[in-house]
Amino acid sequence: MSGGKCLRIWSGDWDLPSVDYNCLAAMAYCKFTETPVTFQGTNNPFWSKTGGLPVLKHEGGSEYNLTDIINFLRKQGRNAEFGLSKKQNADILAYTSLIEEKLLPALLYCQWVDTKNLDDFTRPWYFKxxxxxxRYYLPASLEKSMDDKVRSMCGCGTLTNADIEKKVYREARECLNQLSNKLGTFDFFYGKNPTYLDAVIFGYLAVLYKTPLPNNPLKHHIQSCDNLVRFINRILHRFFQLTPEETTEQERKESERQQEKQDISDFPHKKRNMIISALVALSAMVGYALLSGLVQIEITETNGEGINNDYEDDFEPDEDED
Structure with a gap:
């Protein structure tokens, strides 16, 4: 690598620069600290030794998780927490732990455990x-690891999915309320300048708010917290303005999604029309074959003496008949 840094991520969609909460956090921190780095949407965690993204590649090697990436950037002098007090830094750690404990299980449940979301959205998106x-085996591996992670984090080994759902969503709503109260009327959680905490919270909230999941009760809760919605949009607007090429790509993806929805909606009618068309075509071919003599119909009549009258043969009159 020729002196630059490259952050390998899950690519973007739904007006987000990445669809993954950790990738978004790493990207946001790079933006907050004005770190010169290239974002590369690989959509392939196979070569990561942790089996996940993001991965930061640099001259000295690679950083394979969000914590290591942030620590590396701070050692490089890219520190968004410069000037904060010890208490504020301690608060950042406390809130980060709160989010991982209360919000992360709900996010993972929403994407990877909820059956409808998994079948109709998550699986197809990652496969594509x-x-x-x-694509033929990594999504299944991700699904298994995420399901295990949710159950492990919640201590839910013996609970049903319905019980887990109630637990994770209840705790997530409480966490969102705390974050909304903490943010208040400020632009960012510690005033005018964003920090690591803002990067982490942005990653979680943006994915929960922007991902078009069929079942997403937390999106509605975020919508009820106006300051959290403004927080998401503020970071997207200030730090992640789309280039013309990215805008075109987003529009293309949206057009494909709308076409897929239309195809699914039209499917019963298309199937009916195809059946009718096939029957009409079959009738036309049979009619043509009969009229042209390609197919002849033999009508057989059986009387009491077992005599067959074959109407295909020429009728020969009786010679004795007058």
Missing amino acids: AMPFPF
């Missing part, structure tokens, strides 16, 4: 996004 041949 991943390169061949990884």
Whole structure:
């Protein structure tokens, strides 16, 4: 690598620069600290030793998780927490732990455990996004690891999915309320300048708010917290303005999604029309075959003496008949 840094991430969608909360946090911190770095949407965690993204590649090697990436950037002098007090830094650690404990299980449940979301959205998205041949087995591996992680974090080994859902969503709503109260009327959680905490919270909230999941009760709760919605949009507007090429790509993806929805909606009618068309075509071919003599119909009549009258043969009159 020729002196630069490259952050390998899950690519963006739904007006987000990445669809992954950790990737968004790493990207946001790079933006907050004006770190010169290239974002590369690989959609392939296979070569990561942790099996996940983001991965920061640099001259000295690689950083394979969010914590290591942030620590590396701070050692490089890219520190968004410069000037904060010890108490404020301690608060950042406390809130980060709160989010991982209360909000992360709900986010993972929403994407990877909820059956409808998994079948109708998450599985198809990752299958389509991943390169061949990884798309055929990595999504299933991710699904298993995320499901295990949710149950482990919640201590839910014996609970049903319905019980887990109630637990994670209740705790997530409480966490969102705390974050909304903490933010108040400020632009960022510690005033005018964003910090690591803002990067982490942005990653979680943006994914929960922007991902078009069929079942997403937390999106509605975020919508009820106006300051959290403004917080998401503020960071997107200030730090992640889309280039013309990115805008075109987002529009293309949205057009494809709308077409897929239309195809699904039209499917019963299309199937009916196809059946009718096939029957009409079959009738036309049979009619043509009959009229042209390609197919002849033999009508057989059986009387009491077992005599067959074949109407295909020429009728020969009786010679004795007058």
